[in-house]
Amino acid sequence: MSEITFRSPVPVLRVFDVAKAHEFYLGYLGCTVDWEHRFAPELPLYTQVSRGGLVLHLSEHHGDGTPGTVVYAELSGVRALHAELAAKDYPFLQPGLEEDGEIGLTLTLTDPFGNQLRCNEPPAA
Secondary structure, three states, X not given: OOOOOXXXXXXXXXXXXXXXXXXXXXXXXXXXXXXXXXXXXXXXXXXXXXXXXXXXXXXXXXOOOOOOOEEEEEOOOHHHHHHHHHOOOOOOOOOOEEEEOXXXXXXXXXXXXXXXXXXXXXXXX
């Protein structure tokens, strides 16, 4: 019998406008495009973007994801990420930090389609 090994899941987020998705995920959040796929040039985009260990699939396809999805991402350096994003000229979002003794420090980022990235740095053990 072979051993089953799961890898990190990759959430699929529904997007409706490629330019706005790129403005948020590439320009604001600092991700890069790993690959893009369309069945034909005029058909919806399915793409992977990433930044370090954060990997996301963005899809224009009906039925892929639901607007308003929440993705929980653990990281270290949430204060540095907050400072980096605050220094950017992105008028649509000025997120704050939320601190909770049990779950840690959280930065919630809402994309133009209502999806949320909850970037959380757990408290030190």
